[in-house]
C-alpha cells in the first residue's frame with residue numbers, strides 16, 4: 125500500500141484512540157496492557173489528569189513566545205530540575221537528540237577553550253544517542269549509521285563496561301575532551317554497568333579534565349528507581365541529558381550542566397525556537413510536581429524488583445532464555461535467537477512489548493504498574509515465549 129507518509133517506521137497494524145494509566149484502547153475499543161510506555165515516555169501513565177490539566181490550562185493562557193523574551197515558567201522548571209538533579213544549569217530543547225546535540229556542542233567548546241583544536245569525544249559500542257547527524261555518529265550501531273556517511277568526526281569508540289579501554293585512550297589521545305555514555309544502555313539491549321564502572325569513569329574524567337556526560341534520556345526521571353540512574357553510583361556527571369519521561373509525552377529535552385561545564389554556552393552559541401516554551405515547561409513542571417507529591421520513584425524500584433523476580437520465576441523453565449536483567453522498570457529479557465516476531469504475538473494477546481537489539485525483549489511500563497498488572501504481564505509473556513519456541517524450533 126502506498127502512503128503519503130514517508131516510510132520511516134514499520135508500524136504495527138494497530139492505532140490507539142485513548143489511554144488510561146497503563147492501558148491503551150484501540151479504535152475498536154480493545155484494551156491493551158502497555159509495557160512500552162511510549163518508549164519510556166509515559167511514566168505516569170496515559171491521560172494523567174494533572175498533566176492534562178496543566179497542558180490545557182497553559183494552552184489557553186500562552187503557548188509560545190520564543191526565547192527572545194523571558195519565560196518565567198522556564199526559569200521555574202530550571203530551578204526545580206537543577207535542584208532535583210544536583211546540577212547548576214540547564215538548556216531546554218524539544219527532544220532527546222537535541223539534548224545530546226547541546227551536550228556535544230558543549231564538549232567541543234570546552235575543548236577549544238583548552239586549546240584542543242580537534243576535540244574528540246569517547247562513546248561506547250551498542251550505544252544509542254539519537255538520529256541527527258551528530259547523534260547518529262555518536263551512536264554505536266552500524267545499522268543506524270549506514271547510508272549517512274560521511275559521519276560527523278570527532279568520536280572514538282570503546283566497548284561498554286571496559287574501564288581499561290578508556291585508560292588506554294587517556295594515555296594515547298591528547299584530543300579527548302569528554303566521554304558520553306548511557307548509565308544503562310536502553311536500545312542496545314538493557315546493558316547494565318558493572319559495579320564501579322561509572323565511578324571509574326568519574327575518576328578518569330577528573331584526572332584528565334574531561335567532561336563526564338551521561339545520556340539519561342531513557343533512564344532519567346525515576347525509571348530505574350532513583351531520580352536518575354547515576355544515583356545508583358557514587359558519581360555525578362558534568363553534563364546530563366534528559367527527554368522522554370520529562371514531559372510524559374509532551375516533547376521536551378534538557379541538557380543539564382555543572383561545575384566546569386556550566387559556563388560554556390554563551391549568548392549566540394546555541395538556541396532553539398521552541399525550546400523551553402511555556403507549554404512544554406508547564407507540562408514538565410506538572411510531571412516533576414506529580415513525582416514529588418507521590419512515592420512513584422520508590423514504587424518504581426519496588427515494582428521493578430517485583431517484576432524482575434516474577435519474570436525470573438515464571439520464565440525459569442524456558443531453555444532459550446539467556447538472561448533476565450534490569451534496574452527499576454527498565455527490564456531486558458535476552459533470548460538465544462532473534463525474536464522480533466514476539467511483538468506481534470504479544471499484540472495478539474493485547475500486550476504491548478518492545479524487542480531491541482534483535483533478541484532482547486525490553487519492558488518499559490509506566491511506573492504506576494500494579495501487582496496485578498505485573499502478574500498479567502509475566503503470565504502473557506510466558507505464554508507467548510513458549511509459543512514462540514514451540515513454533516520456532518527448526
Ligand SMILES: *Cc1c(COP(=O)(O)O)cnc(C)c1O
Nearest residue numbers: 219220221252253254339341342
Ligand atoms: C530515545 C533516546 C534518545 C533520542 O531521543 P529522541 O527524543 O528520539 O531524539 C537518545 N538517547 C537515548 C539513550 C534514548 O533512549
